Amino acid sequence: MFSSKLLPFLFGWITDRLLGDPEGWPHPIVFFGELIQYGEKRLNHGTDRLWKGGLLTVVLVGGTFYFVQEILRLFGEVNYHLIPLFTAIGVFYCLAGKTLITEVQKVFEAVDKSVEEGRTQLARIVGRDTSQLSSQQIRTAALETLAENLSDGVIAPMFWFLLLGLPGMMAYKMVNTLDSMIGYKNERYLEFGKVAAKLDDLANYIPARLTAILMLLVSHNWNKLKFVIAHGKKHASPNAGYPEAALAAILNGRFGGPNFYFGKLVEKPYIGDTPKDFTPQDLLLAIQINNYTELVMGIIVCVLLYIWN
Numbered sequence: 001m002f003s004s005k006l007l008p009f010l011f012g013w014i015t016d017r018l019l020g021d022p023e024g025w026p027h028p029i030v031f032f033g034e035l036i037q038y039g040e041k042r043l044n045h046g047t048d049r050l051w052k053g054g055l056l057t058v059v060l061v062g063g064t065f066y067f068v069q070e071i072l073r074l075f076g077e078v079n080y081h082l083i084p085l086f087t088a089i090g091v092f093y094c095l096a097g098k099t100l101i102t103e104v105q106k107v108f109e110a111v112d113k114s115v116e117e118g119r120t121q122l123a124r125i126v127g128r129d130t131s132q133l134s135s136q137q138i139r140t141a142a143l144e145t146l147a148e149n150l151s152d153g154v155i156a157p158m159f160w161f162l163l164l165g166l167p168g169m170m171a172y173k174m175v176n177t178l179d180s181m182i183g184y185k186n187e188r189y190l191e192f193g194k195v196a197a198k199l200d201d202l203a204n205y206i207p208a209r210l211t212a213i214l215m216l217l218v219s220h221n222w223n224k225l226k227f228v229i230a231h232g233k234k235h236a237s238p239n240a241g242y243p244e245a246a247l248a249a250i251l252n253g254r255f256g257g258p259n260f261y262f263g264k265l266v267e268k269p270y271i272g273d274t275p276k277d278f279t280p281q282d283l284l285l286a287i288q289i290n291n292y293t294e295l296v297m298g299i300i301v302c303v304l305l306y307i308w309n
Helices: 002-019 028-043 049-078 082-094 097-113 115-122 135-182 194-218 222-232 241-251 280-308
Strands: 259-261 264-266
Touching (some): 002 082, 002 280, 028 049, 028 082, 049 082, 049 194, 082 135, 097 115, 097 135, 135 194, 135 280, 194 241, 194 280, 222 241
Antiparallel strands (some): 259 264
16 A cells, blocks of 8 residues: 555656646546536536536546546556556646646746737636736736645645545546536536536635645745635635635735626625735745645645555
């Protein structure tokens, strides 16, 4: 058990930090997206959309967990050494630490060239309408994404690997992909994606708060915990506001505010009290916090895997 969990986790984690998501490589999340798109096109019409979307969510999440578990079982019957190899590859694909930082850096680099380039680059990593954003709104959105996806793309997958191994980690990624594709509160997805959105809220409840706590710890800002608790509740999401509030506290800035989604203005409360023009120096500090938070979480997972095995 030691080699089937701890060492593969460590290898997959380090590989993600070294390689990120190389372009052109096949990726299971792309396959997840294709499955979701296939199911959505065939089920999201007519009546009973809530039940149809719920069924799709349960089948895909449960199926992912069962499929990965069965692969591990079959590998154990054929050659036990295939288990740690498959686990390491799975961990590598489920983590997005380096890619997240790289994409946010590209946004800052692009907006320094022109606002239009910044809008285009930001549109790659956010769901909001970027066509009318100013340079500062672009930088703000990029930093919000950096904080929120530290939880979704790094801490939460590690958390679920610790609890349920690779099947749990992959099932979480399916939940997260479902939410990112059909978990919107618009006419098309309000009913169909409701179960996926609620399941994503549940799956991220502990990881989001854990992310915020670790961010405060590694930045020596534990005294701002009350700030994070107060402002984390202001976000429309029950989870995303906490890591965003932690980064806002660390940078002494403000996130949130009104934004356009699918052509509709959404009035979102501000997270933080101090309006601020974010700079490349703020980005460097935010990246440092991300790296340290991921490092601490990774060490925690390794230690607990060692103890539990």
